[in-house]
Amino acid sequence: METIQQRFTVSFSYPVLFTTHLFDPSNPQLRLFFETFPGGDFRRKILFCVDAGVLTAYPELPLQAAEYFRSLPMEYIPEWVVLPGGEAAKNDPALFDAIVDAVDQFGIDRHSFVAAIGGGAVLDLVGYAAAVSHRGVKHIRIPTTVLSQNDSGVGVKNGINFRGKKNFLGTFAPPVAVFNDFAFLATLDDRDWRSGISEAIKVALIKDKVFFEWIEANAEALARREEAPMHYLIHRCAALHIDHIGGGDPFESGSARPLDFGHWAAHKLEYLTDFRIRHGEAVAIGIALDTYYSELSGRLTGDDAQRVIKVLLKLGFDLFHPALGEDDCAHLLNGLREFQEHLGGRLTITLLDAVGKGVEVHEMDDTLIRQSVNRLRSSHLAWA
Amino acid sequence: METIQQRFTVSFSYPVLFTTHLFDPSNPQLRLFFETFPGGDFRRKILFCVDAGVLTAYPELPLQAAEYFRSLPMEYIPEWVVLPGGEAAKNDPALFDAIVDAVDQFGIDRHSFVAAIGGGAVLDLVGYAAAVSHRGVKHIRIPTTVLSQNDSGVGVKNGINFRGKKNFLGTFAPPVAVFNDFAFLATLDDRDWRSGISEAIKVALIKDKVFFEWIEANAEALARREEAPMHYLIHRCAALHIDHIGGGDPFESGSARPLDFGHWAAHKLEYLTDFRIRHGEAVAIGIALDTYYSELSGRLTGDDAQRVIKVLLKLGFDLFHPALGEDDCAHLLNGLREFQEHLGGRLTITLLDAVGKGVEVHEMDDTLIRQSVNRLRSSHLAWA
Incomplete structure (x- = not known):
């Protein structure tokens, strides 16, 4: 029939x-x-x-x-x-x-x-x-x-x-x-004010260099809690987010998830800290980690990587958490495996080819992840 | 902004x-x-x-x-x-x-x-x-x-x-x-075999006169549980249902619900009987009720109304339940109010203008509903 x-x-x-x-x-x-x-x-x-x-x-x-x-x-x-x-x-x-x-x-x-x-x-x-x-x-x-x-x-x-x-x-x-x-x-308390900025940095880094440069130029004003730049940042970030959803695959029937840049590590870190760090704080660390990884894997220039780290620091983000490195990064690497499971067995991670240009990769190297964590740890000591 | x-x-x-x-x-x-x-x-x-x-x-x-x-x-x-x-x-x-x-x-x-x-x-x-x-x-x-x-x-x-x-x-x-x-x-037991036929009659009555005539011609064979006509009935009914969903408002953002013909009373009857009668059995009664109502309100000819009743009886449906008339139809009429509430305060009911031709109305008359129930009750005694 x-x-x-x-x-x-x-x-x-x-x-x-x-x-x-x-x-x-x-x-x-x-x-x-x-x-x-x-x-x-x-x-x-x-x-x-x-x-x-x-x-x-x-x-x-x-x-x-x-x-x-x-x-x-x-x-x-x-x-x-x-x-x-x-x-x-x-x-x-x-x-x-x-x-x-x-x-x-x-x-x-x-x-x-x-x-x-x-x-x-x-x-x-x-x-x-x-x-x-x-x-x-x-x-x-x-x-x-x-x-x-x-x-x-x-x-x-x-x-x-x-x-x-x-x-x-x-x-x-x-x-x-x-x-x-x-x-x-x-x-909002200062942590919540700051937290949401990391999603704006994320979307700027993968999609919009001009917006990233605007954030760089306005980082101190944002950190001082000036209202006008925050309103602009929210409007621009919302617009990019809305464009992405409407122009792509709104109900995620496929598997591409470029907006997940910096998020695989962030999700795990929220769990490892029992949600004591805010989502945005975890995303800032996730961005820093994947930025270093993008550099160490030969995609991003050292100068661009430093620009990313610098703007996050200017905004007052803490870019390391001891849970990242625990047990020789075993928990963190386990988080990557879980993320892969969640994606149906085929890993898709967004990294950076340049500021404003995300790129999808389908594998990550455990050794380079450990090196990225080590760099965050030692930089953290230097920043402190 | x-x-x-x-x-x-x-x-x-x-x-x-x-x-x-x-x-x-x-x-x-x-x-x-x-x-x-x-x-x-x-x-x-x-x-x-x-x-x-x-x-x-x-x-x-x-x-x-x-x-x-x-x-x-x-x-x-x-x-x-x-x-x-x-x-x-x-x-x-x-x-x-x-x-x-x-x-x-x-x-x-x-x-x-x-x-x-x-x-x-x-x-x-x-x-x-x-x-x-x-x-x-x-x-x-x-x-x-x-x-x-x-x-x-x-x-x-x-x-x-x-x-x-x-x-x-x-x-x-x-x-x-x-x-x-x-x-x-x-x-399937006989009740379940029969039950589903009422939805086919429903959709034929509101949309497809030729299909209704086919059901009339095949009612005895369907009642005898012949397989070939049942397979055709399922395929045709499914096709009408699928056309309706795909051609209309699949996620029901509006309020028109023509496929609810016969259903306002059926829903209430299922409740009143604590789901002891099957959905399809309740729908058969609901169809009979709204068919008589369509006749009494001057829409459907008496001949057409009798055709509907006849095909339902041939298939072995029981077309009355005492719960319909209880307390001078108070429970049933309450079901109509609930249905109206469910629709956001504006009642929409599908009735029949002819066999194969549904029509939406926005009010129903309590007296005519009571008369329809009485007719079902007395016919029921005659049919028995």
Whole structure:
């Protein structure tokens, strides 16, 4: 009997907006979004889920939001779901259940919205719960950290951990909008302010030399927490990230993952330190390691490698962690094996051919990795 | 700062194949599929999840499959995940965890496959676990019932229940292939054989008069369990279903759901009877109810309504259940309200303008619903 071939394409579209004080009554952005978003003839509700740390720093948010939504033709749910920030959010299945329970209790359907306010982990958790509730209710992201505003928050992935395995459960599910509110950055601690910059350096190094040079020129200002350059950095990094996703393989049906530059070692390091170092801090170390490796394997010039190290140091990143070298790098090398497993047995790692030019390789040499770690260790002593 | 607009499209494609004895060494279909499926340079594994009822009826399956996969360039996992069939599969979160645990334990990654063999509920559960594990491992469906082969199994939805709420958690996730193996139909009990026919009648009534007339002409043969007409019915119904999904709104971003003809009452009836009547049996009653309603509301001629009732009776469906009329239809009417809630407050129901011609309406009259139920009740007494 004849085979039937199913074929279809699905279009996705969402804006990433940049603003300050989203719920200020004079800020029109949210209002404009809802006024123009299709489906206004349905009864629509909005449920907020918030990072506890954000709520502590901005306790007035729910009242402001309630006031803001008073004039909008939709039902605002005054009960907010409060979630712990950081990796803990993704480790506790009860938090996933709590969001789904709220979706049920408040009657959030596929025409209604779940908005998440917080850092990357809370966005990942809420995005996942929203994506699988009723096979996907509409999801709005309001990232509050540098890292989530320029990277994870503007993309299409979500996820939680399963029995401690990072992002073991998740989906590719585009939000309906992302609102990057720069006002939230004011209360970040220095580590969180700095952390997100490493993803911008990463994407500049593999894709955009001009942006890397801009970061070099603005490293001191960024380290001093000047606002204007940080806003530019977030906008440019988000734009590169969005271009990459939209122009490539958004749901990762293939295996190329150039945005993983510096990440294989970073993932392992987060585990080895039990997530005591931030993702962005681990990525900075991962970038430094793969930069030295790119030099030692004859791809990158010594001068370019030093430029990378220098900009990371100027920004205040610590570029070594003892866990890297433990047991003659056995844990780290094991991380490379795990990464290869994760990729279906065929390793793909992005290295640098030059500043602004990433290149994919399919093997890495253990000896050169050990040498790269040793160089980081001895440089670290010299830098200190 | 300038808004960035993300836009992209994602293409999906999968074959629905029709065969008998899939794992017979002389059957080339599975082998051909894997030989031509892209990504053969990755290490690929296949994990099977099976409906316990299917395994009881076909205990030789795992050995046959092991033998079949011996000659294929992929790793066959000999441990099968065995799952209870029917709605129970979707009610127990531990079963979802068991599949995800197996994905973890056996190292199933995004290049590898999870195959599900079973009825609709098992396919829904396994499809969901596969869709969210690693943000989606490749999923193959091998439906074993009439209902799953001609309807749910060839589509893009999956899901499980959450605290007893039907399909509260799920995704839209196309499989990579569907293998409809007719050999599995031989051991279905009569209720399951018959059940799936109601979805074919449904889709014929709203879309394809010629197919409805074919069903009328073949109703006795189908009731006698002749194989050839059943194979044709499944193929035609699957084709209509696939056309509908691919030509419309596959991930249901809008609100039109013409395939829900007869389903608002069916869903409620399944609940009211604690799932003691099969989905297809409930749909047959739902079709009869909405057919009478279409007549009473002046859309369908009395002759056409009688044709619908007649073909359902010929196939052996029982077209009334006391739960419909309980408390002056209060439960049933409540089901209509719930259905409306589920649709975001704006009711959309498909009725019939003629045989082969569905029409969407946005309100239903309680009195006419009660009259339709009464007619079903009195006809039922006459038919008995």
